[in-house]
Amino acid sequence: MSYKEPKVYHLLGILILIFSAFYAKADTLTGQAQFSATPRLCLIDAGDSICEIDIKLNWNVDTDQLVCIISNYPSLSRWCSDSINERSLQISVKTNKNIHFVLINKNNNKELADVLLKVTTTSETKVRRRYRNPWSLF
Template sequence: MTPLQIRMLYMLGLSVSLMGPFNVLAAPNEESKLKLTPEICITGDENQACEIHVELQWQLAKNELVCILSDNNAYPKWCSESLEQHTMTLSVSTQSDIHFVLVSKETNQTLAGAKLKITSTSQPQVRRRYRNPWSLF
């Protein structure tokens, strides 16, 4: 076999292996999704905790039991007990953003994620400079 033929076979093998995973992936409408309602909580002050009820809704590519994890220690791992359950309501009190992750209960594989953003309406105090920056005096 010539080096050119080897390179052609290698390129052919590489292109087949690249196409392989795309055939295995689920169609876009079949992928798992996690929806958080509402997605933003607005507080009056940046030191004030956001207190809100949020609803997590999920759609799965295949029907399976799931768990919801968060990066906030105040909200421990929660797992579904029924295949028919696709929503969860949670009372949240926090000063920082919370990222929720939907994982498969059986395989612990990450399926989807959603983030609750905390925003304050207060503007940080900025000192105004009375001199113009270009002034020579």
């Protein structure tokens, strides 16, 4: 055994502890609520500047509670449910930026879950560059 091996095992042990703590925290957050957007991605052409799409937001909360949805989209800055049986919301958006939706508890404004609608431009077809110069003889 060389002197470096115990340091490697010590480093691996620290990494295992960090990842296990991260996954334990993620499990507790996902146990509170499930929140999804369909679709989660909007593709626009490089020439187009606006993404026009209908989004369905779905949520499921472990305990019966009224929820609100807040976002950075100006037309839907805050929406709140009127019934604990409401589990989805259909909206139409027109944007050129990503939209972040956050599900919160209506009574105490505690964040339950979040989802991101990502707006991506399609890449233009690239013109293939010649690897040799036009004046090359070979």
